[in-house]
Amino acid sequence: MLRDWVRSLCPSDVLSRPVEAQPECAALAWAASGAMDLTGHPDGAPTVSPAAAYGLLLETTAALARITAQIGSEVRADPGLLLAGRAGLLNLRRGGRQTAGGAGRLLRTSDGWCAITLSRQDDIDSVPAILGMDSVADDPWETLTTAAHAWTATDLADRAQLLGVPAAALPSAAYPADSLPADARLADALSAAAPPAAAVSADASAAARPADASSAAAPPATAPPAAAVSADASAAARPADAPSAAAPPATAPPAAAVSADASAAARPAAASSAAAPSAAALPVDADAAAHPFDAHPGTGVPDDAAHPVAGSSAAPSATPGPQCPWQTSRIAQPVVGARLDGLVVVDLSSMWAGPLCAHLLGRAGARVIKVESTRRPDGARRGDPRFFDWLHRGHEQIAVDFHTGAGQETLRELVSTADVVIEASRPRALAQLGLAPGERVHRDGQVWLSLTGYGRAEPMRVAFGDDAAVAGGLVGWDGGEPVFCGDAIADPLTGICAALAVCCAVLGGGGQLIDLSMRATAAAFASAPALTHGPHRVLADGADWVVECPYHGRSQRVLRPRVPPLGGMKRVVPHVDS
The missing domain is CATH 3.40.50.10540 (Crotonobetainyl-coa:carnitine coa-transferase; domain 1)
Structure with a gap:
């Protein structure tokens, strides 16, 4: 998935080797990020459900480190700090x-x-x-x-x-x-x-819309x-x-x-x-x-997205x-x-x-x-x-x-x-x-x-x-x-x-x-691929919460958002x- 993203912008397969920052358990990493503490009801347990997305983010920042090392100074970004740093500064709660x-x-x-x-x-x-x-x-x-x-x-x-x-x-x-x-x-x-x-005619699709619906908003009869x-x-x-x-x-x-x-x-x-x-x-x-x-988009000004892109190609x-x-x-x-x-x-x-x-x-x-x-x-x-x-x-x-x-x-x-x-x-x-x-x-x-x-x-x-x-x-x-x-x-x-x-x-x-x-x-x-192991339990520990991964036999306290430098x-x- 991440390799396809990169290939759309540069021809060389810089991610031919798997990225190296993916932890053995993304759910435990999510618990340590500070962002899990912001996800869930304020009077209940934080939720572990977005852990797969956080696993993809870890791969993304690892890819960023690899590519920046090739064309500049290596950037080893802390994904948890980037996601929850503002919440740490403002002392926000879920x-x-x-x-x-x-x-x-x-x-x-x-x-x-x-x-x-x-x-x-x-x-x-x-x-x-x-x-x-x-x-x-x-x-x-x-x-x-x-x-x-x-x-x-x-x-x-x-x-x-x-x-x-x-x-x-x-x-x-x-x-x-x-x-x-x-x-x-x-x-x-x-x-x-x-x-x-493809079998639905434009007239038939129009019949399914209210009479005052804008034709500009109508979806095409056939998908591209x-x-x-x-x-x-x-x-x-x-x-x-x-x-x-x-x-x-x-x-x-x-x-x-x-x-x-x-x-x-x-x-x-x-x-x-x-x-x-x-x-x-x-x-x-x-x-x-x-x-x-300061200028608000005016009427009659052409949208550049509708024009051919200038330049050599x-x-x-x-x-x-x-x-x-x-x-x-x-x-x-x-x-x-x-x-x-x-x-x-x-x-x-x-x-x-x-x-x-x-x-x-x-x-x-x-x-x-x-x-x-x-x-x-x-x-x-x-x-x-x-x-x-x-x-x-x-x-x-x-x-x-x-x-x-x-x-x-x-x-x-x-x-x-x-x-x-x-x-x-x-x-x-x-x-x-x-x-x-x-x-x-x-x-x-x-x-x-x-x-x-x-x-x-x-x-x-x-x-x-x-x-x-x-x-x-x-x-x-x-x-x-x-x-x-x-x-x-x-x-x-x-x-x-x-x-x-x-x-x-x-x-x-x-x-x-x-x-x-x-x-x-x-x-x-x-749309990140789901975790291949689980389920993960979220348990109360006094005033704190702990995520347990039975598969790996490990646990992680749900950490509060940190304050960035x-x-x-x-x-x-x-x-x-x-």
Whole structure:
């Protein structure tokens, strides 16, 4: 699985030998990571169920160490510290179906579970429109929890997304066989008995959708070849029977009861400025799915994802398998013998995933330049400063006013001379600044890393680390019901995978655009092969918990998240504001 990821970016089989960091028991390693302590109900035992995903993460960091040793300084990352370091700094605790950071919930729906994040005032204000009400009670979570029972998980998530609220349905593929909701089991049975998708006409599929469903949201009558399906579109990330995003639930309130504000839910998020929350409102536990630029994606600006990729070749690279976190395209000629030592990394991202990637590349020998807007600094600065300092230790910094001609020119010069560009912006925001990767000529060997919640093909869907993990099926299971896994776990997993992807691209000579999403990353780890031994018992030991592995005859105390080493910026470059 991991070897396929690497081969999609570099031709040489650098993982011909098995990676060496896989422990004899991933469940015991999960217990020692600090992330298991964040997974489960607050008044119960932590859950061992995500141990297989942690085993895959151990292999991923081992592969990162092997590849960085070939092209720079070896990076032996501590996966437990990367996953749970922020929780250690903020002293977070597991919340079960409430996120460790407190901003998100898992809600039971008519057919399963839906994760919704209300971390910004805009999200809270959108709750009445999501539910088709004029107003809600003082506690929006109480209203959402009650109303969710009348919705399907996919309909509720899609309705929230239309208003720019991060939300995701837990895919049916994520459920253990014995805990799949009855409605989902029936849908799977009907799907298995149905004729092949290729035999269903477009007209027939349209008849199955409500009359007001958007044709743009309709799935194709025939599926594309498996090799052409991106990781984001994999069944592990979204149930095959998911209805159109525009389709309201069968049990939705009567149209007469829907307020004028609720009508905005029928329009794409970009059509309503009120539905587009500002990046300035992002909390510490939010992901950088919102772009770091001041300019909001405007109407009429072409999406660079729809244009041929500029450069010497627009041909796609080796197509990764359906469980790979990234998709790649060729944007420039490769450079033989490229190394990370001294390469310039321009980091335009914010919050967690992108900065963590830059942090790991800096440890491998790259020169990292952190670029922020003078009007919208990285939202992580508003939280505990130790978290920001940890991720940016040793980095240079430049603050630029993206609204001025001089600032935009400085930004374009930085991007043009960079060996690696990291961004987490909507494609249209980049296009407005003349930085869309598909509309510019790239220098040979340049690597462009694009981090999003759901992939460049779905730029208007927003995601934070916890709900993105649910979208990919990465949750813990307790008593047959899901709980959040770790602390915004899709964020650090995406940062680690992004660093591996960039290193693989550099080893292969570069010249590639890497499209990496948090949902696809979570889906990849959720699909990790199950442990081949077990079961593992979780036992109370006073105020602590212990995981026992009868197969190996060993036990491991469940450790609390650790506090990472701290540090600050290397130096500050004077900002450009005119």
